[in-house]
Amino acid sequence: MKTIFIEGNVILEDSIEADICVVVDEGIISHVGRMPKKIPKDAKIVSLSGKYLSPGFVDIHVHGGAGADFMDGTVDAIQTACHAHLRHGVTTIFPTTTTGQPTQIAAMLKAVKATIRKKKPPYPLPRIAGVHLYGPYFAPDKVGCHSKEGRRDPTKKETNGYFKSGLIRIATCAAELPGAADFYKTAKQHNCLITCGHSNASWNEMAAAFENGMRHVDHFWCAMSSVPTVRARLGVPMQGSMTEFVLAHPEMSTEIIADGWHLSRELLRFAWQMKSAKRLCLVSDCNRALDMPPGRYPFGNEQDEAWYISDGEVGRGADGGLASSVVALDSMVRTMKRLTDIPLQEIIRMASLTPAERTGISDSFGSIAFGKAADFVVLTNQWQVESVYLSGNLVLTN
Secondary structure (H helix, E strand, O other): OEEEEEOOEEEOOOOEEOOOEEEEEOOEEEEEEOOOOOOOOOOEEEEOOOOEEEEOEEEEEEOEEOOEEHHHOOHHHHHHHHHHHHOOOEEEEEEEOOOOOHHHHHHHHHHHHHHHHOOOOOOOOOEEOOEEEOOOOOOHHHOOOOOHHHOOOOOHHHHHHHHOOOOEEEEEOOOOOOOHHHHHHHHHHOOOEEEEOOEOOEHHHHHHHHHOOOOEEOOOOOOEOOHHHHHHHHOOOOOOEHHHHHHHOOOOEEEEOOOOOOOOHHHHHHHHHHHOOOOEEEOOOEOOOOOOOOEEEEOOOHHHOOEEEEOOOOEEOOOOOEOOEOOOHHHHHHHHHHHOOOOHHHHHHHOOHHHHHHOOOOOOOOOOOOOOEOOEEEEOOOOOEEEEEEOOEEEEEO
């Protein structure tokens, strides 16, 4: 049976159209355009009543939600966190590791695989497109709110085990670490989006990483090098940092946490102005405090005791510094719309098509276009998530 979405503002890759419909046939978008002259009698008509029909959001950097962290390493935790983000419009998700012991990361990968294989989860879940191996390969001076005891340099023996799981689709390592080159080469062999994050790398170290396949930097301006930090590490003459390298190379993409706390209005707009919506992703970098009351929460596996405080708007570490976001991608979209003059279709692109492109899944996901999966988010005129569709089926209403 066909489903036809009508009377809405359809957010396409480069425009918003109010006079078109979207036809879904067996979970796949079969038509985007004028209303077909012939409509099957059994077709289901969904009137959007002037609301926005957006592609489902794609979150490539996310740690948990609703009290659960992916590093808890259980199927229940994976399902709980994934469902929480589905409620906020995320239809494709990449559960993200943090620093932790090898057994903890292995448990997380095992739980993700079991969740993917589970035929009948207790509640709707977004698509799990792979895992972001984000920790534990951070620079010692850029660990941030993550467990310092779980940080280490990469070794072939450890990393090969993770890649052999077949789940890793995004792979992060600080470029200056011993073993980083081998890490990047292995990640490239597994067709990962290769990233540098939690790093104090210089321009030359970034250039070497680039030669080995690195094309992305995690959460721009956060836990990354600058000219002063590179100078403090390597002395004079002053050298370029991750910041300059990303801005100077059009092949490089990056991401921003647009929760209104990590980055100011001018930095949000500057990142878009310099990289464009085609090389800039919105990410939540959200932790288990999403949709939870203010309080004290563990980051990563609870046994590691890396605690932070959520005030309901942002997380802060023991030293008062920022410690990850506590809101989801829909909040990032609203913040970008509220604080900047960036066109809505480009904001949505940064939360959907661009991350899909960077992770190699845009043939099937990330935009409202012929032949793609009918994963939609219905947004109100205030850009709140009203309902979520997966494969054209209504799975959640807020």
